[in-house]
Amino acid sequence: MVNPQMVMYEEEFNQIQNVVDRLVKDANAKVVFIVDKNGQLIAASGDVDNLDTTSLASLTAGNIAATGGMAKLLKENEFATQFHEGEKANIHIQLVGNRVILVVIFDSKSSLGLVRLRVRRASEELNNIFEALLKKVADPGADSPFAEITDEDIDNLFND
Amino acid sequence: MSFINYMAREINCKIVYYGPGLCGKTTNLQYIYERTNPDAKGKMISLATETDRTLFFDFLPLALGEIRGFKTRFHLYTVPGQVFYDASRKLILKGVDGVVFVADSQVERMEANEESVENLKTNLEEQGYKLEKIPYVIQYNKRDLPEVATVEELRQKLNPMNVPDYEGVARTGVGVFDTLKAVAKLVLTELRKGGP
Numbered sequence: 001m002v003n004p005q006m007v008m009y010e011e012e013f014n015q016i017q018n019v020v021d022r023l024v025k026d027a028n029a030k031v032v033f034i035v036d037k038n039g040q041l042i043a044a045s046g047d048v049d050n051l052d053t054t055s056l057a058s059l060t061a062g063n064i065a066a067t068g069g070m071a072k073l074l075k076e077n078e079f080a081t082q083f084h085e086g087e088k089a090n091i092h093i094q095l096v097g098n099r100v101i102l103v104v105i106f107d108s109k110s111s112l113g114l115v116r117l118r119v120r121r122a123s124e125e126l127n128n129i130f131e132a133l134l135k136k137v138a139d140p141g142a143d144s145p146f147a148e149i150t151d152e153d154i155d156n157l158f159n160d
Numbered sequence: 161m162s163f164i165n166y167m168a169r170e171i172n173c174k175i176v177y178y179g180p181g182l183c184g185k186t187t188n189l190q191y192i193y194e195r196t197n198p199d200a201k202g203k204m205i206s207l208a209t210e211t212d213r214t215l216f217f218d219f220l221p222l223a224l225g226e227i228r229g230f231k232t233r234f235h236l237y238t239v240p241g242q243v244f245y246d247a248s249r250k251l252i253l254k255g256v257d258g259v260v261f262v263a264d265s266q267v268e269r270m271e272a273n274e275e276s277v278e279n280l281k282t283n284l285e286e287q288g289y290k291l292e293k294i295p296y297v298i299q300y301n302k303r304d305l306p307e308v309a310t311v312e313e314l315r316q317k318l319n320p321m322n323v324p325d326y327e328g329v330a331r332t333g334v335g336v337f338d339t340l341k342a343v344a345k346l347v348l349t350e351l352r353k354g355g356p
Contacts, residue, residue: 005164006162006164007164007165008163008165008167008168009167010167013166014167036163038161038254039174039219039235040163052202052203055205055219058205058221062216062251062252065251066248068251069251145164145166146164146228146230146351148352149348149351151349153228154348156227157224157227157348158341158344158345
């Protein structure tokens with residue numbers, strides 16, 4: 001198995017959501033979201049209603065993958081931090097525990113220094129949560145809700 | 161690597177369309193995008209060159225419906241087919257749950273198809289996957305063009321494992337949804353076994 005399956009439970013989800021909610025406030029950010037390296041959105045907070053978070057998540061993962069590819073060519077492990085500066089909006093991207101990506105979108109109400117500072121603390125917390133989550137998922141006692149699905153269930157998906 | 165979210169009661173899977181340059185990977189996604197209800201799809205993203213060749217990937221999120229109370233979401237990606245974009249192709253295969261190989265049926269593209277299958281195997285192995293072990297289907301595209309190889313020839317050269325295969329004309333949609341359904345079914349069946 002290359003990667004253990006990514007699974008999210010209510011307990012850990014709430015912990016993660018707390019971290020991103022707090023980061024929005026602490027960093028004066030517009031939006032904070034977390035994506036796994038495959039581009040799946042895990043949690044989001046802030047002004048997300050007018051934002052296509054699914055697309056952003058996939059592009060962020062593509063971005064991190066491309067940067068990771070460059071790092072490999074330069075014999076670096078990873079480029080863990082990226083910053084993109086726009087006219088109004090800025091994006092700070094941080095790789096957490098080489099597994100998930102923490103994205104902070106902010107404008108002139110905040111600053112890069114503040115965002116970096118707050119992201120550092122949030123990263124540590126997130127890292128701990130994801131470590132615990134991984135252990136839980138690796139536990140052979142963890143059951144899949146899909147172990148019981150039937151061919152009929154699958155076929156029903158495709159009946160228009 | 162699928163992602164099961166108990167909180168949102170969602171399951172997310174990643175499907176990659178692979179194949180030689182200009183075989184119709186992007187056209188497959190465009191057709192799916194055009195023919196899917198607005199509430200079942202997200203925005204389609206194409207990172208392409210000015211001449212509409214895929215530079216990095218196309219991305220299309222699709223919601224297929226519910227299984228046992230879990231929403232099933234599929235993220236469809238294409239790779240850039242041109243030979244020199246190999247580094248990008250490797251990246252896109254990360255975390256893949258299922259692969260569609262789109263073959264160009266034209267006789268003159270047979271060699272390009274075979275090279276691309278070999279490239280797919282190599283790149284999957286670099287990520288620790290084996291083509292024989294993952295959900296995999298093949299589409300013989302461009303069946304409407306003159307000078308195409310017979311399906312038997314294509315099968316013999318490109319489908320030694322006898323995986324599900326379909327004839328397609330992606331431009332008009334022939335075989336596009338059959339191919340998608342086939343790979344989605346295989347991915348969900350794999351999930352039942354306990355995941356990739």
